[in-house]
Amino acid sequence: MALTQTLRPGLIQLRVLDFDKSLHFFKEILGLDEVGRTSDGRVMLKAYDEFDHHSVVLRKADASGLDYVAFKVANKEQLEEIKDKTEKFGYKTTEIAANTEQPGFGKQYKFTLCTGHELHIYNEVELSKDGPMIKNPNPWHKPPRGFRAVRLDHFLLYGPGIAEAERFLIEVFGMFVPEVCNTADGKRLAAWITGNNKPHDLAFVEYPKPNTLHHVGFFLQTWEDVLNAADLIAINHLKLDIGPTRHAITRGLSIYFWEPSGLRIETYCGGYTANPDNPQRVWDADQLGRGLFFFSGEMIPSFLEIVT
Numbered sequence: 001m002a003l004t005q006t007l008r009p010g011l012i013q014l015r016v017l018d019f020d021k022s023l024h025f026f027k028e029i030l031g032l033d034e035v036g037r038t039s040d041g042r043v044m045l046k047a048y049d050e051f052d053h054h055s056v057v058l059r060k061a062d063a064s065g066l067d068y069v070a071f072k073v074a075n076k077e078q079l080e081e082i083k084d085k086t087e088k089f090g091y092k093t094t095e096i097a098a099n100t101e102q103p104g105f106g107k108q109y110k111f112t113l114c115t116g117h118e119l120h121i122y123n124e125v126e127l128s129k130d131g132p133m134i135k136n137p138n139p140w141h142k143p144p145r146g147f148r149a150v151r152l153d154h155f156l157l158y159g160p161g162i163a164e165a166e167r168f169l170i171e172v173f174g175m176f177v178p179e180v181c182n183t184a185d186g187k188r189l190a191a192w193i194t195g196n197n198k199p200h201d202l203a204f205v206e207y208p209k210p211n212t213l214h215h216v217g218f219f220l221q222t223w224e225d226v227l228n229a230a231d232l233i234a235i236n237h238l239k240l241d242i243g244p245t246r247h248a249i250t251r252g253l254s255i256y257f258w259e260p261s262g263l264r265i266e267t268y269c270g271g272y273t274a275n276p277d278n279p280q281r282v283w284d285a286d287q288l289g290r291g292l293f294f295f296s297g298e299m300i301p302s303f304l305e306i307v308t
């Protein structure tokens with residue numbers, strides 16, 4: 001049972017510039033499985049430990065970036081309730097009919113946050129024919145490959161007005177905010193937000209340009225898997241941003257790098273267990289380097305400046 005109304009971010013659609021190289025990365029290096037193609041040529045993918053039909057969609061485009069993130073909610077009643085609350089909050093919603101935009105997915109509602117990001121909500125989705133075992137289950141049903149990514153985990157979004165976006169996710173999605181970073185004059189600079197026990201389903205950083213993606217995070221099982229990913233990043237000549245390293249914020253163990261179309265990807269393990277009744281952790285903006293990169297304690301310019 002979910003702690004709140006939203007179960008998790010279950011689907012992300014990404015634009016990629018070099019479709020073939022990016023698809024090779026997502027399948028053979030990150031380790032996702034191809035589920036199929038849509039009639040307009042998008043490719044649907046999932047991680048080996050995910051039950052639902054697919055979680056990642058790649059779309060060939062002239063510029064890399066984020067099309068949208070879709071959140072799975074607990075039941076049909078909550079889907080309608082969240083839709084109504086979204087309208088009352090002030091964001092216009094549009095219905096997407098089942099099995100149109102995303103094969104295997106039921107009805108979705110889409111809307112745009114003040115930060116410029118498009119979000120969707122849905123409840124129904126077909127189970128994958130290639131999901132984890134459920135009868136006397138083995139840890140995995142076929143050997144995980146590449147990074148051995150377990151699941152789509154979280155996103156960091158940059159945009160204007162994140163205090164309002166944070167309020168929306170609390171009031172409408174029923175999420176909570178385990179960790180924040182504030183400027184010296186008390187304004188919100190960043191927030192880590194979740195609807196379950198993960199330290200974050202998504203995070204925001206205040207930024208003037210709307211609808212900006214900083215990174216997509218995929219969960220790995222262990223620190224050894226993070227080191228294995230570091231080897232594969234080097235072997236495949238992918239451009240490293242930083243890591244392997246430790247975050248103090250979320251307490252995750254992490255690497256950031258760029259996939260062939262220039263999307264920043266994070267491979268992540270660990271992290272604390274978030275509970276909605278725990279006190280909120282608060283960072284001062286001048287400590288953010290230490291919060292993000294605990295070992296060096298220093299911010300790296302690329303982390304703040306390079307976004308898609």
Ligand SMILES: [Fe+2]
Pocket residue numbers: 154155156215216217266268
């Ligand atoms: Fe992250």
